[in-house]
Amino acid sequence: MNRSNIYLDYSATTPVDPAVLDAMRPYFTGVFGNASSVHAHGRKAKAALERSREIIAGELGVHPGEVLYTSGGTESNNTALIGAAFALRKHRKSHLITSEAEHQAVLETCEFLETVGFTVTYLDVNRYGAVEPDRLGDAIREDTGIVSLMHANNELGTLNDIRELGGICRERGVLFHSDLVQSFSKVPMIPEDFPVDLASISAHKIYGPKGIGALYIRKGVEIERFQHGGGQERGRRGGTENVPLAVGFAKAVECMQQIREEERERLRFLRTHLLNGLTERIDHLHINTDLHNSVDHILNISFNAAKISIDGEALLMGLDTAGLSVSNGSACTSGSLEPSHVQLAIGHDKPTAKSAIRFSLGKYTTGDEIRQATDIVAGIIQKIGRPAETV
Ligand SMILES: Cc1ncc(COP(=O)(O)O)c(C=O)c1O
Incomplete structure (x- = not known):
């Protein structure tokens, strides 16, 4: 098979938009001041930092003062949960609620909190990875301080109903955190x-x-700071502010705003083609993404191990060798593939879970790439798939 070079892993990361790079460039050299310095160089940097914060806040529909810069989604999740949990302990709230399908940055933070005296309830999810709101209502207790439930699941693309879940938390007087990284x-x-x-x-x-x-951080919500240092970020996160990256973040938001609607439609169209191509050519597929309630760029499938046996390792290697970059959510520990916790959470057995593929599309994905990707996947499944009863 000819080696292609197709990237369908935009949920893992994306290339920097050239316009973003251009916007950032001056802030590495000409406008290099420390945003906390009071002199002219510092003030210029500060102005860029705050302008960027306004753009990001505008996209969220919140006040700029409610936006804290961090180093990424992982730090944001850690700060939200550890910061709020430690602050709430003073009010005798030591119980958290999350779901089995969250990102590791939430799950491992919860596991850490359990080691320092907090208790955590892990809600189960439906077959597409969404939390049923009734389950949340039943799990809230007198000592529940925080609920953390993601918007778009990073492996499946399925969306939680944040309006309803957040509404339940408001009604019951519990803080609600959501990981919006994928949406x-x-x-x-x-x-x-x-x-x-x-x-x-x-x-x-x-x-x-x-x-x-x-x-x-909604105004009035108390967060205990755990990165100590200077008084940056209103005393919430010590450390010299990263102005070039903040400028790049804001520019990325502006670029997304310009293309969002047409891009959503285009990605939905491409995803439908991918799905149709795969289902026409491959049997025993599970579609794990809730297609009616998901972000437009993710499609997650796996193969029913009761019908067809697919070696997850051979699948990943075969796709990579053929030049298709996708992900399957499994973790490689001690040389063997551990199935993704999300696949297990939606009820798959281990062999089915290990056969998962997450396709995530982006703004450089073309129809031709989708056709080639379909050919590659169909070819590999034909090569490595065995009827289940012969193994
Ligand atoms: C849902 C979700 N949360 C958090 C993260 C972590 O974000 P970052 O890589 O910026 O730390 C990711 C990244 O894959 C994610 O998909």
Whole structure:
């Protein structure tokens, strides 16, 4: 098979948009001042930092003072959960709620909090990875301080109903954090639909630079600081501000705003083609993305292990060798493939879970790439798939 070079892993990261790079460039050299310095060089940098914050806040529909810069989605999730949990402990709230399908940056933070005396309830999810709101209502207790539930699942693309889940938290007086990393600026953020107290976002998923993100902290929400140092970020995060990356983040948001609507439609169209191509040519597919309730750029499939046996390792290697970059959510620990916790959470057995493929499309994806990707996947499945009963 000829080696192609197709990138369908835009949910892992995206290339920096050339316009973003151009916007950032002056802030590495000419406008290099420390944003906390009071002199002219510092003031110029500060102005760029704050202008960028306004743009990011505008996209979220919030006040700029409610946006804290971080190093990315991981730090935002850590800050939200650890910061709020430690602050809430003073009010005898030591219980958190999250779901089994969250990103590791939330799950591992919760596991850390369990080691220092907090208790955590992990809600189960439906077959597409969404939390049923009733489950949340039932799980809230007297001592529940925070609920953390993501908007778009990073492996499946399925969306949680943030309006309803957040509404339940508001009603019950519990803080609500949402990881918006996979949906931010890809879907419009209408404030009424996002009754959140804390929200995590990241630049490198939207053609911005790696190493910067932000945490929305609703005015009045108390966060205990755990990065000590200077008084930057209103005393919430010590450390010299990264002006070039902040400028790049804001520019990435502006670029997304310009193309969002047509891009959503185009990606939906390409995703439908991909799905149709795959289902026409391959049997025993599970479609794990809720196609009626998902971000437009993700399609997750796996193969029913009761019908067809697919070696997950051979699948990943075969796709990579053929030049198709996709992801499957599995972790490679001690030389063997561990199935993704999300696949297990949606009810798949381990062999089915290991056969998952996440396709994530982006603004440079073409129809031709989708056709080639379909050929590659169909070819590999034909080569490595075995009827289940013969193994
Ligand atoms: C849903 C979700 N949350 C958090 C993160 C972590 O973001 P970052 O890479 O910016 O730390 C990711 C990245 O894959 C993600 O998809």
